[in-house]
Amino acid sequence: MQIWLLPEYIEDILPPEARRIESLRRRLLDLFHVHGYLQVIPPMLEYLPSLLTGTGHDMDLKTFKVVDQLSGRMMGLRADITPQAARVDAHLLNRGGVVRLCYAGSVLQAMPEGMMQTREPLQIGAELFGHPGIESDVEIQQLMLKALQLIGLQGIHLDIGHVGIFQALMERGGVSADLEAALFQALQGKDVSSIGELAQGLDAVTRDAILLLPQLYGGIEVLERAQKSLPDYPEIRRALDDLRSIAAGVGEMADSIAFDLAELRGYHYHSGVVFAVYLPGQAHAVAKGGRYDEVGKVFGRARPATGFSMDLRVLCGALGPAAAAPAILAPHAGDAALQDKIETLRSQGEVVVMDLPGHEAQRDELNCDRVLVLRDNQWQIEKIKS
Template sequence: MRNWILPEYISDVLPMESRQLETLRRSLLDLYARYGYEQVEPPLVEYVESLFTQDDSALDLKTFKLVDELSGRQMGLRADITPQVARIDAHILNRKGVARLCYAGSVVTTRPDGLMSNRQPRQIGAEIYGCASIGADIEAIELMFASLALTGVTDFCLEIGHIGLFNAMADVAHWPNDARQAAFNALQQKDVPALEALTADLSPELRQGILALPLCYGGSDVLVRARQALPAIDAVTAALDALHELEAALLNRGMSVRFDLAESPGSYYHTGLVFNAYANGFASAVARGGRYDRVGEKFGRSRPATGFSLDLRALTSLPFPTHQAAILAPQSDDMALIEVIRTLRNAGEIVIVDLGVDVTEVHINRSLQLINGQWQVVPLQ
């Protein structure tokens, strides 16, 4: 067996990509800090019960499990960081007011999200807990826009939906759990024939509303068509009102909006507004977000929440930035040389001591040479 072969959809991060990943991570966390977000770092592994906010079969399937040899209990490698942050907000910080939290770290999944995906994404995101108003959703989307711009993604499309539309009609339909899950899966895939079969026994008004969801995508006229096609249920009306209010606020900020009322939330814990960003050259969404109220209920404290996340590794398909050129220094115990090297490094220069460097393998364009008794930086010959 060749010991250097990695599992499928698992890959090493080599120097150029690693440099870009770390640069993006630092820049994004600094951006979030300027908005007032505080960084948390949940553990990579914990008891499996804490890794799900509810009975989330999809997240359960994506989670690697193992047995803790100290306690004998089942543990899991996190496949999503949001449930962990919800636990921190609900059970550890326990703040009365709004909490703005951000995170950055690896997650591991049992299966990839797509053919071009990796099973060890570098997830980074920002979340707001304790605010139920549309202002929190606006801030999350604004920060998501700023995040993508910082990573170099500027030409993207924002699609907004509302999972509450389906949930409201599914509640009225009184479907058993398996039928409801099947209908939700069909909606995500825009499988209209499957939805037609699943809604055959519903009232004409309710059936029309569910079948209309996969067809409700496009510009502002989507909300007009949805009000005409969907049943007059209080929760449906409230969801459409929220979408209209969000659209007006985003347009006022110069952000273009499209709607897809069958938009997949990406995770089953979402409860309301969902938004995904799509960009040319990427097979799937480059950023995902939405509202997940009551996400901390399992941890003893139900709070409204909204936020977004993105996978830094997916964004490294962009051209890598040029690496800063280094200075080559000879190996020596000369204290004057050692002080010059320290001074250069403190000033932000990369100084590589020559322990057998091949200048064709690293980016070096200058060297330190002793000239007239002084160590000087000169162009590399």
């Protein structure tokens, strides 16, 4: 066995990609900070019920499970930081008003979310607790789009849905839990033929509405079509009004926006608006989130909540290949003036690398395009001739 091999879908992050990821992390957390989001650093390992609360079975299969040798209880390696943020808000901070939290850290997933995706995303995100109105959904999506613009991404496409529409149809139509689960799976796969077969036994109003959902995808006109074609339930009217408010609040920040009323991402987890951002040439979302008002219930308070998360690895890849910053080569000499010059350059953000004795042959590996030389008793920077 080659002991240097890593498990499938687990990989090292090498320079200069590691440097870019760290730079992105700092810039994004600084952005969240100036918007009033307080950083938290939850543990990687928790007792299993705490990690899975409110998520139904969605996270169960993704979570690595271990037995705690001290207590004998089952523990899990977090597959998502959002439930941890909800625990911090509901149990530890225990504030009555609005709480804004942000975070950045690794998560581990037993199964990758898609082909060629890592099982160790570097998750960064923001969550807003304590406000049930659409204004907080708009705020969190605006912050997400600002974050993507800050790091230079272009061609931002925002997809928005609302799980409340499907929930209303299931509840009003008296659909059984098993049939609801089957319809959910068919809608997620946009499997129109299966949707038709499953909906045969439903009342006409519910059946027609379910068959229409996969067709309700597109621009703002989709909301008007839905208003005319879907049942006139109060829950559906509220959901469509929420989507219009979001369109007015964030539409100009994205390069394009679409509404998908059959999108049920995180159906057992989210309770309202859901959204995702896609980029040209990217098969998977680079950011996603939504409203999840029940996650904190097990911790004593079912606080209204909305938020988003991103994978720093994915963001880094979307920016294209990372290049190492060019450095300045400094001779290894016990010269006080040289040391002062080096420290001055480093304080200005320049990378200065000492040329250690005996390694002159490896200078090309240091990525230095300049060198410090002594001219007229002054240390000066000169270009290295190729």
